[in-house]
Amino acid sequence: MGEVVNVAVAFLVIIFIFRWVTTAGTLSSSSSLCALNTGDVLGFRPKNVTQEMIDAVTAVFPDIPPDNIRYDLLRTGNVEQTTNKILERGFLDAPPPQYYTVYPRQSPAPAPPPAPTPAPPQKETLISRYGLHDRLAAEPSILESEIGGKAVWEDSPEKREASLKERKARMILAARQ
Template sequence: METSTIIFAATLVVAFVFLRWLITPIPHATPHEIEEVRRSYNPSSHTSQTSFSNGNSTPTTRSRPSTRQVTDSMIEVVQAIAPQLTPGQIRYDLESSGSVEDTVNRYMETGSLPFPPGESAPAPPPAATDADTSAHNIPPSTVSFNLLEKYGIDPAEGEEGSADAGWGSNKQERTTQLQRKRQQMILNARKRLATSLANDLEEHL
């Protein structure tokens, strides 16, 4: 009799605890607890918020990339090779390339350089006069020899060629190397012109 009574009382206690567990509502997690759980499963999410400081929701702005420093000596070297370019053109290209050699190579390939924003190409020259027309009628061979005399180029020296010794260590060496490149470019154009004239003569014979 006593044993059955004890079993009955224990059963009531277990049933009471079970019913209380069913009736008790599940507590809701606070936002702080949810954030802690999320961080524990994704640690990298904390580092992704480094742009925010002390609860401030405004992200830090990224700084714009600065342009490369351009000196007056760099502009002078390029202008000695291409005097028809404006200082604005040269500076604008040097700011993007950062190298005098790259800017000169781009000029030799394209024949010009882009104008910076807000600067436009100079106005075209006035209408050609009779003197200008006669100047345009000068044979190409004469123009070629005039260029050789103007820049003091010896065709015999240009045909020998020279190995590229690399970029000079000072302004004087760089200016000399760039002048040699310009002379070689004129000699190459002269050779192409001579070949073109020879081909034209062969076609008409």
């Protein structure tokens, strides 16, 4: 019986040594070491995150920093959960300093110089639309009682239209002051 125990112990020692040697060989590869260190550094096993996932959340919430989005996606691995967290809380937690050792901040690519664009068309003002430039300089001030004035019903449609235009002009000039 004693020899069976010795054989069993020797067998377990050989298995232990074999596993230790094969595991040590695997740890020397950079990808396994990086994955192991990433989990150790962050304190959780990160999920796979693509740039499309980050872009999808950034498109909906442009005010949330991309590092916060990536950190939350590394934890959840799900765009919907990250989006729901932003909707519920209004923000995402900032990543801890250890995050930046694994995922260094990328300086934004320099923006290309803006292409020369033609001068934008001038917005039309009410003064220019109603042709009141000459009246703007001529009338010193308009009293509040004169702004709208009391409308008098004119006999012809042409007189009513002229009266309406005059009242509009006075209101525009008064608003300008």
